[in-house]
Amino acid sequence: MIDLLWLLLSILVIVLLIIKLRLHPAVSLVIGTLMLGLLTRIPLPDLAGAAAGGFGELMAGIGLSVGFGIILGQLLSDSGGARVIARTLVNATSERFAMYGLAGAAFVLSIPVFYDVTFVILVPLAVAIAREAGKPMPLAVGAVALGAGTAHTLVPPTPNPLAAGEIMDFDVGIMLLVGGIGALVAVILAVAAYSAILPRIWRPKWDEEGEPAFVEHEADPDRREPGFLLSLLPLFTPILLILLGTVWSAAAGDLPGWLAFATDKTVALLLGVLVAYAVASRNMSRHDMDRSAATAVQSAGIVLLITGAGGAFGAIIEKAGIGDLIADSVSAVGGNFLVALLACYLVGMAFRLAVGSGTVASITTMTIMSSLGPTVGVHPVWVAMACLAGALSLGHINDSGFWVTARLPGFSVSGGLKTYTLAQFLASVFALVFALLGAALVPMG
Template structure:
């Protein structure tokens, strides 16, 4: 692959400080946050609010605009995850209390064998991760993971990390997820070919970074499996659904979301009429939160009413599932608040400017810019799309780039946007809290795995670019 990045450094947007000072403030805020949470054991929401407030003021955000910025960061993150996590928890609760998760877990273990249970769960994660976003997919699938872990024993990480890694890989590398699709549009890479390269890079990346690392870490870091909700065993056996019913409930939101993403993509390229009422209705039904809500309603009928549960009992179970994930949602929102402060303070621009070295190969520059965007503001999808926009002029000016080259540049950006998930990433808090991990454990499991995914994915993409 030919081409190099040559770009002028820009001042940090939103910050009155210089580039070096802006980076120092960002690094200091992260260190203070880790100190408060890890060593002083301060409640994460309080720590995130305090550090976000001080960081915003130091970076020059006007005093009368600080709370508006914090509320926007909190609100935008909650808007993305609250309904997803809430409805996902409800669906998971219905699968747990009726034995559906146990049925699917026993079937997977029986099909692959006990020794290959992590592989079976990970492969299922790859399949479900094709159309479903990471947050929703993990919440839906964790009850199955917990059921397998209870059955076979050991650290829950041995079974959970291959699944979480599978969703992370698909979310970053493979269309129709919004990050790679948006980046492809900015870079000019064909989405169909990007799907091929996404799988070509993503599957071996998952085998190394998700499956192999997950099994290795599962032997070295013990995290207990959450206790199963109390159920009447005799009643549970009576209500036990078939494997087909469970798969149908899991595939229902997946199919609806797939229809949404497929129609949206086809409408953008003019294959279908985006103004058609039918297309708009199907697209609406395939919105992640609505698709999950539909799945919950179907589960209430199929797993609940048809198996002898009363309406009051179902309502009680659904409400109970929300109480267990309220802290997860709020801490995740607070992480988004901190990310918004760093973004508004111009940290991403300052980091990108620091990479302004002529002669860097284009694919390497794409990866490094995405890394700094990811570290600065937290969101992988935002890092992917903003990095693609940043480097798009250099790609357009480069000579001799093929469609394959363009796809591999997108994969490089996706790889960079995955690494170093830390305290300003809402996903860091979501995964950590769902798996009942403290911050140090989340850093050495989830953060390391995300970094491995990014590095391994980039190495494979760079290798392919050298031979194609």
């Protein structure tokens, strides 16, 4: 059991390197990985190779998929398609359900687009909708924060849920189906709960510091934006293909060769990127599209480094046999799936609270808990959902998304905690409840 102590010590070192020494999370994860290997007495000639192998194995599974997903999202944003989707979804709701419309728009946009970009696109619209509907402006901001954060954390092809299938060895289509439904349910319930809570705790004197810092940009009249359905096409092309492969496989067994190829997540996302290029070409020059893709690749590199470093950490955990020790520890307290999933949530929450990065919290928690599913008799997707819900829970001042959410609308730190942190925490609790109910009703699926 001493190896569990070495795991905790390595995690503590990773957290301290990120927080105190301000090292990049990827560097910190690799240092913690090598430290764990040394402490668990993995032979030195094997240590570096095992860590590199873990990095490479995870990258082989999701590297291209993550990159394609980020390029798709960047093209969707730069072509104006994201703005069209947001405006159409919000306008489709009445004043009574305006907050649900905002959260829904944020939910759809954050499946392919980074949180910060989604928020920047939607916050002017959120403020305008709140004004027209007679709703508190911070309520609209919180609705955007929880819709965007929940989708980005739970729904592929964003990096964290996309990695879940590789780390825990199950089909990404299952994560897409379960994560999508669970995230949508969590968003609807969280908006209702948040709408009831926020007016009771919001104090303008303390929570607002000044006028909103954003500038409302009108659409360029000379630029022909894509239509709503056309804007949705790049997003739904890979989603529908991946789901088709999962459903066909469940219903009919082995896939025909051509369908297995087309529904592979990498090929599906590549097709989505090609559709995104076709849509963007209607109002973007070749140079603009090249620049958009280059920006996306730069962002992808950072995400992939962190994700791959998490894969290296997981490889050492597996080689040292710590995954089996964790599973045995759960069995020793009864092997109850309720206890196991709550533990996943709390570990994810602890990482998010400590390091700020939802990606680090998600990947590391799933890596540590990857062997729990068979031990407690539930499908690994429920373990992944609990880990990801924990990683969504407590973003605060050490998270860049917190400052975007607080500063653009003109909120103080306390205002940011009541919008970004509280809203996403509520969504994370409902996502956890969904995972617990799912594990109880459909344990193996």
